[in-house]
Amino acid sequence: xxxxxxxxxxxxxxxxxxxxxxxxxxxxxxxxxxxxxxxxxxxxxxxxxxxxxxxxxxxxxxxxxxxxxxxxxxxxxxxxxxxxxxxxxxxxxxxxxxxxxxxxxxxxxxxxxxxxxxxxxxxxxxxxxxxxxxxxxxxxxxxxxxxxxxxxxxxxxxxxxxxxxxxxxxxxxxxxxxxxxxxxxxxxxxxxxxxxxxxxxxxxxxxxxxxxxxxxxxxxxxxxxxxxxxxxxxxxxxxxxxxxxxxxxxxxxxxxxxxxxxxxxxxxxxxxxxxxxxxxxxxxxxxxxxxxxxxxxxxxxxxxxxxxxxxxxxxxxxxxxxxxxxxxxxxxxxxxxxxxxxxxxxxxxxxxxxxxxxxxxxxxxxxxxxxxxxxxxxxxxxxxxxxxxxxxxxxxxxxxxxxxxxxxxxxxxxxxxxxxxxxxxxxxxxxxxxxxxxxxxxxxxxxxxxxxxxx
Amino acid sequence: xxxxxxxxxxxxxxxxxxxxxxxxxxxxxxxxxxxxxxxxxxxxxxxxxxxxxxxxxxxxxxxxxxxxxxxxxxxxxxxxxxxxxxxxxxxxxxxxxxxxxxxxxxxxxxxxxxxxxxxxxxxxxxxxxxxxxxxxxxxxxxxxxxxxxxxxxxxxxxxxxxxxxxxxxxxxxxxxxxxxxxxxxxxxxxxxxxxxxxxxxxxxxxxxxxxxxxxxxxxxxxxxxxxxxxxxxxxxxxxxxxxxxxxxxxxxxxxxxxxxxxxxxxxxxxxxxxxxxxxxxxxxxxxxxxxxxxxxxxxxxxxxxxxxxxxxxxxxxxxxxxxxxxxxxxxxxxxxxxxxxxxxxxxxxxxxxxxxxxxxxxxxxxxxxxxxxxxxxxxxxxxxxxxxxxxxxxxxxxxxxxxxxxxxxxxxxxxxxxxxxxxxxxxxxxxxxxxxxxxxxxxxxxxxxxxxxxx
Numbered sequence: 001x002x003x004x005x006x007x008x009x010x011x012x013x014x015x016x017x018x019x020x021x022x023x024x025x026x027x028x029x030x031x032x033x034x035x036x037x038x039x040x041x042x043x044x045x046x047x048x049x050x051x052x053x054x055x056x057x058x059x060x061x062x063x064x065x066x067x068x069x070x071x072x073x074x075x076x077x078x079x080x081x082x083x084x085x086x087x088x089x090x091x092x093x094x095x096x097x098x099x100x101x102x103x104x105x106x107x108x109x110x111x112x113x114x115x116x117x118x119x120x121x122x123x124x125x126x127x128x129x130x131x132x133x134x135x136x137x138x139x140x141x142x143x144x145x146x147x148x149x150x151x152x153x154x155x156x157x158x159x160x161x162x163x164x165x166x167x168x169x170x171x172x173x174x175x176x177x178x179x180x181x182x183x184x185x186x187x188x189x190x191x192x193x194x195x196x197x198x199x200x201x202x203x204x205x206x207x208x209x210x211x212x213x214x215x216x217x218x219x220x221x222x223x224x225x226x227x228x229x230x231x232x233x234x235x236x237x238x239x240x241x242x243x244x245x246x247x248x249x250x251x252x253x254x255x256x257x258x259x260x261x262x263x264x265x266x267x268x269x270x271x272x273x274x275x276x277x278x279x280x281x282x283x284x285x286x287x288x289x290x291x292x293x294x295x296x297x298x299x300x301x302x303x304x305x306x307x308x309x310x311x312x313x314x315x316x317x318x319x320x321x322x323x324x325x326x327x328x329x330x331x332x333x334x335x336x337x338x339x340x341x342x343x344x345x346x347x348x349x350x351x352x353x354x355x356x357x358x359x360x361x362x363x364x365x366x367x368x369x370x371x372x373x374x375x376x377x378x379x380x381x382x383x384x385x386x387x388x389x390x391x392x393x394x395x396x397x398x399x400x401x402x403x404x405x406x407x408x409x410x411x412x413x414x415x416x417x418x419x420x421x422x423x424x425x426x427x428x429x430x431x432x433x434x435x436x437x438x439x440x441x442x443x444x445x446x447x448x449x450x451x452x453x454x455x
Numbered sequence: 456x457x458x459x460x461x462x463x464x465x466x467x468x469x470x471x472x473x474x475x476x477x478x479x480x481x482x483x484x485x486x487x488x489x490x491x492x493x494x495x496x497x498x499x500x501x502x503x504x505x506x507x508x509x510x511x512x513x514x515x516x517x518x519x520x521x522x523x524x525x526x527x528x529x530x531x532x533x534x535x536x537x538x539x540x541x542x543x544x545x546x547x548x549x550x551x552x553x554x555x556x557x558x559x560x561x562x563x564x565x566x567x568x569x570x571x572x573x574x575x576x577x578x579x580x581x582x583x584x585x586x587x588x589x590x591x592x593x594x595x596x597x598x599x600x601x602x603x604x605x606x607x608x609x610x611x612x613x614x615x616x617x618x619x620x621x622x623x624x625x626x627x628x629x630x631x632x633x634x635x636x637x638x639x640x641x642x643x644x645x646x647x648x649x650x651x652x653x654x655x656x657x658x659x660x661x662x663x664x665x666x667x668x669x670x671x672x673x674x675x676x677x678x679x680x681x682x683x684x685x686x687x688x689x690x691x692x693x694x695x696x697x698x699x700x701x702x703x704x705x706x707x708x709x710x711x712x713x714x715x716x717x718x719x720x721x722x723x724x725x726x727x728x729x730x731x732x733x734x735x736x737x738x739x740x741x742x743x744x745x746x747x748x749x750x751x752x753x754x755x756x757x758x759x760x761x762x763x764x765x766x767x768x769x770x771x772x773x774x775x776x777x778x779x780x781x782x783x784x785x786x787x788x789x790x791x792x793x794x795x796x797x798x799x800x801x802x803x804x805x806x807x808x809x810x811x812x813x814x815x816x817x818x819x820x821x822x823x824x825x826x827x828x829x830x831x832x833x834x835x836x837x838x839x840x841x842x843x844x845x846x847x848x849x850x851x852x853x854x855x856x857x858x859x860x861x862x863x864x865x866x867x868x869x870x871x872x873x874x875x876x877x878x879x880x881x882x883x884x885x886x887x888x889x890x891x892x893x894x895x896x897x898x899x900x901x902x903x904x905x906x907x908x909x910x
Contacts, residue, residue: 039601039878056513058875065645066872075647078601078878097605131879146494146533150552190520192530401874407862417521419856420513423494423533424586425880 006031009342010091010101012081012276014041014064016328017107017312020335022074028343032074033099035091039063039078042131043396045328046405048171050134051266052141052178053186053421054412057131059405060396081108083279086305103307105338106276110291110313110326113272121242125265128171135425137266141179142423144264145199149191159261161199164247165268166239168205168212170363172268173222176203177366180229185416202232202260204249209235211363211371213325214378218371221380225365271326273314284308289316289323298353299341300334309338317354324356328395333357362388367413461486464797465546465556467536467731469496469519471783472562472767475790477529483798487529488554490546494518494533497586498851500783501860503626505589506721507596507633508641508876509867512586514860515851536563538734541760558762560793561731565746565768565781568727576697580720583626587880592721594878596634599719600654601878604646614716616654619702620723621694623660623667625818627723628677631658632821635684640871657687657715659704664690666818666826668780669833673826676835680820726781728769739763744771744778753808754796755789764793772809779811783850788812817843822868 007030011018014036022034040061049055068074077099083092090098112127114120126136141163148160163179165172183199190196203210203226209219210226210233223233234249240257241248242265250257273292280286280294284305287295293316296302300309300317312331317324324330337354344351360374364385372384389409396402412418462485466473469491477489495516504510523529532554538547545553567582569575581591596618603615618634620627638654645651658665658681664674665681665688678688689704695712696703697720705712728747735741735749739760742750748771751757755764755772767786772779779785792809799806815829819840827839844864851857867873 039597039876056511057879058511058513058877061877062874063645063876065642066874066876069645075604076645077605078598079605131877135879142494143533149530150532150534187520190518190524190531403866404859404863404874408859411858419517419521419859421494421518421521422513422516422586424512424590 007342007346008033008100008102009105010035010099010103011105011107012036012091013107013109013274013312013314014038014076015044015107015109015312015331017109017331017335018105019064019067020332021105021107021311021338022068022071022335024336024339025342026071026073028073028339028346030073030342032071033077033101034064034068034074035077035079035081035093035099036064037078037080039065039076041067043401044129045392045395047128047131047134048174048178050131050420051128051137051175052182053138053418054178055405055408056420057135059401059408061131062396062401081276084276084283084308086284086308089307101307103309103342105309105311105335106280106294106314107310107312107331107335108274108276108314109331110271110273110293112267113270113291114267115270117242121267124244125166125242125267127267128175132425137175138421139423139425140264140266141182142421145187145191145196146423147263149193152193155261157194158198158200159245160263161194161196162260162262163199163201163264163266164260164262165201165203165266166242166247167267167269168203168207168210168233168235169268170211172203172205172266173210173226174364175266175268176201176226176231177229177364177369180226180231181366181416182418182421184230186418186421197230200232201230202234204237204239205233205235206238206252207235214361214363214371214373218373218378218380222363222365222371225369225380229366271313277314280308280310286310293323293326299351300338300354309341311335311338317356319356327361329359330356362391364388367416462797462801463488463555463557464560465490465554465558466560466562467491467546468562468564468729468767468769469493469531470499470562470564470767470786472564472786472790473560474519474522475787476560476562476766476793477523477526477790479791479794480797481526481528483528483794483801485528485797487526488532488556489519489523489529490532490534490536490548490554491519492533492535494520494531496522498856499584500847500850502583502586502589503629503633505586505875506583506592506630507637508593508873509633510860510863511875512590514856514863516586517851517856536731539738539763541739541763544762556762558764558797560764560766560790561735561749561769562765562767562786562790563729563731563769564786565726565728565748567722568725568746569722570725572697576722579699580621580697580722582722583630590880592630593876594880595719595721596637597876597878600642600646600651602718604648607648610716612649613653613655614700615718616649616651617715617717618654618656618719618721619715619717620656620658620721621697621702622722622724623658623662623665623688623690624723625666627658627660627721628665628681629819630721630723631656631681631686632684632819632824635681635686636821636871637873637876639685641873641876652685655687656685657689659692659694660688660690661693661707662690669816669818669826669828673828673833673835677818677820677826680824680835684821726768732769735763735765741765748778748781754806755793755809764796766790766793772811774811782816784814785811817846819843 009032011034043060046060064076080094081091090100111129144160148157151157183196187196211219236252240250277292294310295316302308311334313326364370368382370384370388371380464485464487466489498515501515519531535549536546545555566584599615603612606612638651642651666674691707695705732747749765750771757763766789768781819825823837825839825843826835
């Protein structure tokens with residue numbers, strides 16, 4: 001009997017979905033290839049702590065090769081999959097290279113989008129999905145404080161110390177809370193020409209409450225906790241304009257617009273599926289939802305293509321009449337489910353539809369303050385925060401990250417210091433550079449000046 | 456009696472020299488302004504550990520505001536001093552802003568240079584002076600291994616796994632040793648298509664030995680230790696050409712040239728004074744040495760300008776017939792000396808010339824291996840390495856860095872892991888991007904092909 005070629009499993013994406021799939025197949029008689037653009041797994045839930053100077057990028061990222069070193073049937077390739085050919089069963093990389101599969105798992109996640117204003121707003125209002133995003137936000141925020149130290153005009157200084165965060169979901173709430181702590185505690189006493197606690201932080205949300213995925217009582221608790229930290233929470237408010245020196249917001253009830261002079265707008269709103277979604281629509285006729293997420297069958301495959309799975313933030317999976325949220329837990333469970341489906345297929349066993357077991361949701365507002373929605377328990381405050389801390393340390397995939405983050409958090413907690421607040425990375429385009437002296441910067445157009453008068 | 460205006464001390468540069476000056480004046484009745492382009496102090500001696508994935512940038516940098524928070528008479532400004540007007544006693548910032556001084560201390564250090572080939576070589580052979588340099592080197596080195604995993608042609612793979620380091624001073628030696636350990640230990644078992652221990656690391660030095668500032672026996676010991684780690688040490692060898700896919704080196708004895716196919720060349724050679732040196736030459740007629748360092752008087756001021764001090768790597772100070780080396784110790788002692796001179800001037804006390812007390816030199820080759828030149832003691836091996844570790848942890852200015860680096864080093868030492876090996880940052884210019892698949896990449900010019908045949 002001739003030796004049978006091993007089944008080739010190709011996983012695209014080294015996030016929670018891809019990694020959990022690969023790890024769940026560690027003992028299977030298959031050859032796994034995991035392809036990612038980056039050489040590391042990023043623990044996205046803690047990205048906001050890099051953006052606000054508490055952790056360093058290296059604390060929340062682990063090299064994929066290190067994680068899969070002992071998963072001997074797995075090969076890691078660094079490259080960007082831009083297309084696939086479902087007939088020839090290959091994925092196609094950015095340089096034309098092809099990788100053949102017997103089964104394909106696509107787990108490339110999502111990025112942010114700007115409700116059709118991407119071209120204008122992306123540069124001025126960075127989102128928070130990658131390490132580079134986080135370093136950029138950190139740079140913008142810290143540079144604004146630096147510029148304020150050199151600014152003598154009080155009005156301009158006020159604009160430099162005004163931070164607007166768009167989107168009241170977990171990312172926006174976490175950013176707002178962390179920024180408030182940065183200004184009120186970490187930076188206190190570090191400037192000589194102004195008091196950093198004067199900084200104004202505004203969280204803007206289009207719906208009638210923050211954390212809309214949570215029970216109403218927890219949304220109210222989160223808003224109250226933010227307000228206690230000095231954050232202005234503006235619900236039922238949308239952004240109609242973002243520029244280098246101001247934003248314009250609109251009250252959805254009254255339609256009234258107002259202008260906030262600010263140099264720093266952070267984006268925590270819209271989510272958009274990764275570009276591979278387009279390739280799937282084109283190549284296998286995959287159906288997309290409004291965010292571009294791919295609609296999958298109960299076994300997470302695509303109609304007509306039992307060899308192609310889509311999981312994680314890229315997948316649109318309905319359960320009990322609603323699509324599952326784009327959170328790490330869903331991706332992990334889907335990854336393990338796919339490994340199980342492939343095992344069951346090898347043994348001709350019955351396959352049950354995927355079912356997400358919600359272990360609860362946690363969102364952190366800051367030191368000692370989080371909200372928890374776990375089964376029938378809804379609570380907030382110190383206990384929720386403690387659970388958040390332990391859950392997050394526990395999920396950091398490699399032990400050395402756990403250890404590092406634990407010691408770093410311990411240190412930060414006791415001292416309220418944030419040692420990672422470095423202004424690093426490439427310089428911004430000139431038109432976005434902060435005015436480090438009076439009189440420079442982008443001129444305010446005429447109609448906007450009118451708004452200042454009016455608003 | 457009217458209140459006297461406080462003496463205004465302006466320090467340009469937040470390296471060891473500038474910081475030690477500011478800290479030494481913490482109780483003086485003066486108003487200190489420290490100006491730096493960056494918002495952090497960088498512990499340059501450990502930069503090579505960031506470049507090779509052992510530490511994260513945040514581990515070896517501390518925000519200047521944090522360090523000087525409790526130095527109440529010091530103000531930190533983020534900005535780049537590009538000129539000065541010694542008559543009006545102001546320094547001029549990049550945006551035209553001026554800061555007035557009564558006494559000025561310039562401590563802006565040095566950067567690397569390429570012996571007149573800056574324009575051609577800077578892009579291909581990054582040096583190691585800034586955080587961004589270190590992240591770039593880390594990216595280049597790790598991308599070469601990633602490209603090798605996708606390369607099927609053995610010759611091209613060999614070129615991808617060849618690393619050439621130019622310059623056998625401390626930086627070159629430390630980089631070479633750390634790269635060898637990365638390939639031989641950290642990455643072992645992480646690739647499926649080649650063995651990372653096959654990587655070839657060559658250290659090129661124009662003189663007849665590495666670490667030429669050390670006693671000959673220690674140079675020999677360092678070379679032997681590098682060779683034991685698998686590094687090829689080529690002394691009496693200069694670089695005549697650096698390109699995206701090769702370097703050409705020349706034997707200084709025979710004049711023979713040879714070509715090494717490589718994608719990764721790192722620069723640890725020439726040192727050049729910071730651009731403020733030019734401004735000093737132009738504005739106050741300061742004399743420069745060959746590297747552009749400014750020649751200073753015995754009290755570290757400039758001839759005719761007792762109110763302008765130059766210290767650290769930017770200063771050329773002769774002691775016992777030779778200029779002092781550009782090391783942290785010199786900058787620190789000069790910073791403290793300047794603070795003392797200013798104090799003595801206030802009390803009309805006698806001022807003695809600056810005198811550097813050499814506490815010894817240490818250079819590290821890798822795990823358990825360093826060379827030490829301390830007074831009459833010259834030794835190498837484990838003890839020298841242990842001293843190196845403690846000296847460096849001790850110098851990390853803020854305690855939380857000490858703590859972080861200590862725990863991180865402990866972890867790295869036990870596991871041989873390097874958790875910080877992330878490929879991050881902006882993408883390289885297209886012509887420098889590594890070929891991630893066969894057949895791509897920069898074409899080899901004809902004359903170079905001949906050299907391959909010949910050499």
